[in-house]
Amino acid sequence: MKFALINGSKELPTPKAEGICPCCEAKVISKCGDIKLWHWAHYSKRNCDTWWENETQWHRDWKNFFPIEWQEVIHQADDGEKHIADVKTEHNCVLEFQHSFISKEERESRNDFYSNIVWVVDGLRRKRDKDQFFKALAGGVQVMPSPLLVKIYIDESRIIQEWSDSKESVFIDFGDEQRIWWLLPIKDDSWSYVVPFSRQEFINFNLGKVNVDFVSFLKNCLREYALLFQQRHKTRSRELFPISHIKPKIYYRYQPRRRSRRL
Numbered sequence: 001m002k003f004a005l006i007n008g009s010k011e012l013p014t015p016k017a018e019g020i021c022p023c024c025e026a027k028v029i030s031k032c033g034d035i036k037l038w039h040w041a042h043y044s045k046r047n048c049d050t051w052w053e054n055e056t057q058w059h060r061d062w063k064n065f066f067p068i069e070w071q072e073v074i075h076q077a078d079d080g081e082k083h084i085a086d087v088k089t090e091h092n093c094v095l096e097f098q099h100s101f102i103s104k105e106e107r108e109s110r111n112d113f114y115s116n117i118v119w120v121v122d123g124l125r126r127k128r129d130k131d132q133f134f135k136a137l138a139g140g141v142q143v144m145p146s147p148l149l150v151k152i153y154i155d156e157s158r159i160i161q162e163w164s165d166s167k168e169s170v171f172i173d174f175g176d177e178q179r180i181w182w183l184l185p186i187k188d189d190s191w192s193y194v195v196p197f198s199r200q201e202f203i204n205f206n207l208g209k210v211n212v213d214f215v216s217f218l219k220n221c222l223r224e225y226a227l228l229f230q231q232r233h234k235t236r237s238r239e240l241f242p243i244s245h246i247k248p249k250i251y252y253r254y255q256p257r258r259r260s261r262r263l
């Protein structure tokens, strides 16, 4: 963990310090060595949150985009089950930064637990994922040029294969400073749909710099894509995107950005 409680406030680890775990309230000790990132650890080897994964610099870099109060927020379900959300925004959207492999079952239980969740996946953990993805992209079908929407063959990319079943939005981070890739929470037989998404915009939306609930915004985007596609291809007979299973929350609060007029 990046934070423990000392006298009730969230503190970073410093050498030889002791704090309280904000999740289980047990004593934790700071681990400030040279190899792993400085972190807080429970005295007993087991972490109280079984979903917790050891943090990498990648996790920390992502978390650091957001205010401290939003990082490592304890989320408790009605039945008392507790977990630590990587980031929880003021719209109660949970951002999970996933570096290591996660089983489909565990992913689904987190989706259910948080209900309002967006995944950001480290696309650089395995050596071949990035090349594979861009190869699949190059061989994919451009569904729309603007905004760019490409459908790619699921079997050609292992990382897409692993995440293609997700019913929640997934963003894959291949380390590009400009953009991350949104894997739409829909699929069409053997195809998945991906959209490049500005990294900065992703952050701004979640920071609330644009006044919109990010999850609703995504669902709205998705709907717009589907409508645009249907209009362009004049396909009324068959819905390309099975969007019916995506439960709309608050559509149309999103105002498309107006282009500034040039004089």
Ligand SMILES: [Zn+2]
Pocket (backbone or CB within 6 Å): 021, 022, 023, 024, 025, 026, 042, 047, 048, 049
């Ligand atoms: Zn704990």
